[in-house]
Amino acid sequence: MKRILACVAIVAAAAGSSPGEEGAERLQAPMRTHVRWSPELVDLFARLPVQDGGRVKPLSTFANFTLLALNGRRGCATPGGEQLTPTEWLMDCFFYTEEAVHYPCFLIQDAGVLDGLGLGHEGKQRRDRYSYADLEPAREKLFGLGAQYEGIDARRRNPVQAQVVNLARNVSQFEKLAGFLSVLGSMPDAAESRAIAAVFGAEARPGLAEILGKAGELKPWLEGTPDDPHGPGGTPGSDPLAAWARSFSMGARGIALFPPLASAPPHAAWLRVGDLVDDTLFRGAALPDQLAALADLEAMLRLRDDRAGFAARAESFRGRVVAAAGQRGEYAKIPLEAAFYRANLFTWAQAAYAIGFVLAAFAWFRTGKALPRLSLGSVIVATLLLAIGITLRCVIRGRPPVTTLYESVLFATGISVVVSLAAEFLHRQGIALALATVLGAAGLLLADRYELQEGVDTMPSLVAVLDTNFWLASHVTTVTIGYGAGLLAGAIGHVTILGRLFGLKRHDEGFYKSLASMTYGVLCFGLLFSVVGTVLGGIWANESWGRFWGWDPKENGALAIVLWKLIVLHALYGGYIREQGLAISSVFCAVVVAASWWGVNLLGVGLHSYGFTSGILLALFGYFAVEALVIVAGVAWGVANQPVDDRPSPAA
Amino acid sequence: MRKILLRTWETLASTGLALVILSFLLLLTILGTLEQMRTSLYEVQRRYFESLFVVHDFSGIPLPLPGVSLLLVLLAINLVLGGVVRIRKDSTTWGVIVCHAGILILLAGSGIEYLWSQKGRLTLSEGEEGAEFTSDREWEIAIAEAKDSGPVTELVIPGWQFMELRDGRTARFTSPDIPFELEVRRVFANCEPGPAPGGGGVDGMTLLERPPGKDSGKDVAGAFVAVRPKSGGGPIEGLLWGMEQAPMSAVVDGRRWTIGLFHRRWQLPFSIRLEDFRQQFHPGTGMAKSFESDVILTRDGAAQRVKISMNQPLRESGYTLYQSGFGQPASRGGRWISTFSVVKNPADGVPLWSCIVIAAGLLLHFSQKLIRHMRSQRAAAWRSA
Structure with missing residues (x-):
């Protein structure tokens, strides 16, 4: 009970403060009291390699997505209003736990969750942020309810139950991080442990690295020997050190900061502090480099208020970890990934698309070539940033551009913008250019929102079936190009419908013919990629699962896009629809794309389980509702403005 | 008559029919996808995608629709007549014809796979x-003489001959090599053995029908059978169950026979x-x-x-x-x-070839369209200049 409270006292003790009363007082003092971390130190920690989710990544990436999951944003405010980056927040969790527990970093969407837990929320908004200290009194109840609701199928949980499950996971994750270094001050000393007194001396208070460094001498005290099965301490395992080591190795393990030996297999797991205890004390492993790094970590905790001393040991720690990771070939891309996230390329690209849109909008009302050219320049810069970002992700992952839903948004956005620019090159109406800005900004906004909502690493390890760059590069990429083209066709359809509705270029039929021509071209382009991508998907399924087509929801979604595009093009060819019908059909094409791309992932059935998602149902239905209105408006305009030749004669 | 034939030809080759078929295919794809939330994929495939007709339950209202199999046959006919034979043939349509040919190859491959794959x-x-490998869902009844040694010849009744026996319908199977007829009386697609109420059944046991599972590969079939000796005498009643450890045994004319229900096997x-x-x-x-x-x-x-x-x-x-x-x-x-x-699958490589043909056809057609469009724009620009 009150695990973090105990941990706070321990961390304070390890840092040189006395535990107990003082620790409790510090708990009640929510202000951030320590000196802000220097940018150099933050940068050093940001580029530290850690292993999480099956891959080695920079600590900044780990901090970023962990905080995103907890807080719903990429930052955290202290009670004093100071804004912390994710890496700063994580450093505070490690080294100033007693303060970090007061940071309001748990986003609760609905205060009803707190009512259910018996916690008050006076003075807070319905959707607000809380600290660990706020939630701690209901910790046991939260975990109990969380476990209970975990037993309910995720699709059947009500919103409060879903949030309780989420909150319990987040609190548990926070405890792992904030209690991560608790072990470094919690070992028994010589006064408590006869084993430590015998090996280190009667007055000794050794650190964990020192204890683990003498694992060979301590082992008989913990387990006995063949000659003396009861061990020097009497009953094996009766020494407090043995009890501590066992409880710790089974309990809090923190994060995997220590690379394994260079001789370990390529896919060996990195070590946590608990693993070091396990491997050295109980398995007899010799891990000198890891223990030296552990000694640095202990020293950092001790020297947390002596920043020069702290920085020296942090540099030493980083040097050891980087060297060990480098020997295993697991460090090369860490600086690049840290730099990639720091550069925020997609945010800049989004801003450039927005500027491009403003310029394009002004260009509609003013003659001259300057504004369109500036707008075009802005779009080109944005698209280059997007392309660089996608390329960097490919380099970091060693994968083709699309392996996750998040990446499919980035790629489809890029495709729709590039095809828009090609259409602008062909038609030079300014419309496709404006659409490129809208689609670029909207696509990147969607990617950003999705990342915020999911709060998980967007460069995850891939399940076995996806571990093939050939099929990811061929099938997934072509299908995503089909998505992008379908959305662009829908966007042009919107311009036609809304333009006619609001009288845009009312007497310029050439303008609408040009739009129809664009729509047709984009649909043809999209059909080519949708058909090829869908058939390639079947061939991949045949290679992986032994059947070409299984009527799985994801396969059906891709087929639906192909069928709708075929219907539209044949209807146009057969004269069943004209310009307005093409526009309406294109808007519906975008609906089919959205349903196939996102909707089928909500069904939670089929073999494509790696793509399942949740929490977007409302947004998706909202989108469908808006599109339904646009389609109805388009149909109404079409009926009201039917060409005279097509109207039934009174005699008929 | 000729007029009727001509009209039929026109209809079967028409773009309108293509639109109707494609629209129904889209509708069934959507309905079949949503239906998978309620029932197993196998059941959905059987009802929606491998049938000639389907009755969709639309919020309690039965909605009869053509099945995907029927639609694909019609699509193939429509493609051949309209998309290959009747279509205008000049340099502007070669791409479309190639593309239609690619789709026909794909459909043919699907047909071959459906009919002849294992x-x-x-x-x-x-x-x-x-x-030896076994089917997940198909069943067969195997009859063999129980011998202490030497090779055994099995007589196999494929599942399609008895799995649909319902509502009191029975079927009898025999061969010159066996001294009896096997009558299959009732078949359950998913069931488990249990004590017969009131002490009836076969040796006090019966088969209790279970609803189809979400994963139909885990369903276990069962059947009530009777062995009727050709030499006369009363029938020997028995139960067959797919997961039974030992097959049913019957002695006819002094020879012991085993009868078992197994997943279909191939060598x-x-x-x-x-x-x-x-x-x-x-x-x-x-x-x-x-x-x-x-x-x-x-x-x-x-x-x-x-x-x-x-x-x-x-x-x-x-x-x-x-x-x-x-x-x-x-x-x-x-x-x-x-x-x-x-x-x-005899048609294993067909999808790849059809994909190449379809892509080539679309690429040719759309490239021609794009080039024509650019030329006309350039001409218009010249005129306006």
Whole structure:
């Protein structure tokens, strides 16, 4: 009970403060009291390699997505209003736990969750942020309810139950991080442990690295020997050190900061502090480099208020970890990934698309070539940033551009913008250019929102079936190009419908013919990629699962896009629809794309389980509702403005 | 008559019919996808995608619709008549014709696969060898004379001949090689044995019907049967159940016969021995990174070591073996087992070729359109200048 409270006292003790009363007082003092971390130190920690989710990544990436999951944003405010980056927040969790527990970093969407837990929320908004200290009194109840609701199928949980499950996971994750270094001050000393007194001396208070460094001498005290099965301490395992080591190795393990030996297999797991205890004390492993790094970590905790001393040991720690990771070939891309996230390329690209849109909008009302050219320049810069970002992700992952839903948004956005620019090159109406800005900004906004909502690493390890760059590069990429083209066709359809509705270029039929021509071209382009991508998907399924087509929801979604595009093009060819019908059909094409791309992932059935998602149902239905209105408006305009030749004669 | 034929031809070759077919295909694709939330994929495939007609339950209102099989046949006819034969043939339509031909190749491949492919599983423990694979869903009744030694000849009744027996319908099977007729009376697609109420049934046991499971591969079929000796005498009643450890036994004219209900089995022209199974996780997680099996393939006395893994199947003699499952069941002494999907599909390579043809056709057609469009724009620009 009150695990973090105990941990706070321990961390304070390890840092040189006395535990107990003082620790409790510090708990009640929510202000951030320590000196802000220097940018150099933050940068050093940001580029530290850690292993999480099956891959080695920079600590900044780990901090970023962990905080995103907890807080719903990429930052955290202290009670004093100071804004912390994710890496700063994580450093505070490690080294100033007693303060970090007061940071309001748990986003609760609905205060009803707190009512259910018996916690008050006076003075807070319905959707607000809380600290660990706020939630701690209901910790046991939260975990109990969380476990209970975990037993309910995720699709059947009500919103409060879903949030309780989420909150319990987040609190548990926070405890792992904030209690991560608790072990470094919690070992028994010589006064408590006869084993430590015998090996280190009667007055000794050794650190964990020192204890683990003498694992060979301590082992008989913990387990006995063949000659003396009861061990020097009497009953094996009766020494407090043995009890501590066992409880710790089974309990809090923190994060995997220590690379394994260079001789370990390529896919060996990195070590946590608990693993070091396990491997050295109980398995007899010799891990000198890891223990030296552990000694640095202990020293950092001790020297947390002596920043020069702290920085020296942090540099030493980083040097050891980087060297060990480098020997295993697991460090090369860490600086690049840290730099990639720091550069925020997609945010800049989004801003450039927005500027491009403003310029394009002004260009509609003013003659001259300057504004369109500036707008075009802005779009080109944005698209280059997007392309660089996608390329960097490919380099970091060693994968083709699309392996996750998040990446499919980035790629489809890029495709729709590039095809828009090609259409602008062909038609030079300014419309496709404006659409490129809208689609670029909207696509990147969607990617950003999705990342915020999911709060998980967007460069995850891939399940076995996806571990093939050939099929990811061929099938997934072509299908995503089909998505992008379908959305662009829908966007042009919107311009036609809304333009006619609001009288845009009312007497310029050439303008609408040009739009129809664009729509047709984009649909043809999209059909080519949708058909090829869908058939390639079947061939991949045949290679992986032994059947070409299984009527799985994801396969059906891709087929639906192909069928709708075929219907539209044949209807146009057969004269069943004209310009307005093409526009309406294109808007519906975008609906089919959205349903196939996102909707089928909500069904939670089929073999494509790696793509399942949740929490977007409302947004998706909202989108469908808006599109339904646009389609109805388009149909109404079409009926009201039917060409005279097509109207039934009174005699008929 | 000629007028009727002409009109039929016109209709079958029309773009309008193509639109109707494509629209129904889209509708059924959507309905069949949503239906998978309620029922098993196998059941949905059977009802929506492999049928001539389907009655969709639209919020309690039965909605009769054409099945996808019927629609695909109509689409093939429409494509041949309208998209290949009747279509105007000049330089502007070659791409479309090529594309239609590609779709026809794809449809033909699907038809061949549907009619003539064999699909099943082969599960082996490490050290075990096998040369037979079994279907997940198809069943068969096997009749054999019980002998202490020597080769045994099995008479096999394929599932399609008895699995649809419902509502009191029965069927009798026999052969000159056996001294009896086997009457199959009632068949359940999913059932389990249990005590018969009131002490009836066969030796106090009966089959209790169960609703189809969400994963129909786990459904276990069962049937009530009777052995009727050709030499006369009363029938010998029996129960067949797919998971029964020992088959039903009957003595007719002094000879003992076994009758069992099994998943449909096929013989491979080679044998597979599982040497080693390996599973690798992403470090520090429970997520599988890869799983693979080392097997010894033996054919005509020649052995060869092969690795089968996800995305890297083994192709041999027209059969393809895919890594599809694994486990360490206690029933096999905690040894690793590896499950391979086994497929024999005469049209295995057809999708790839059809994809190339379709892509070539679309590329040709759309390129021509684009070039024409650019030329007309340039001409317009000249005129306006």
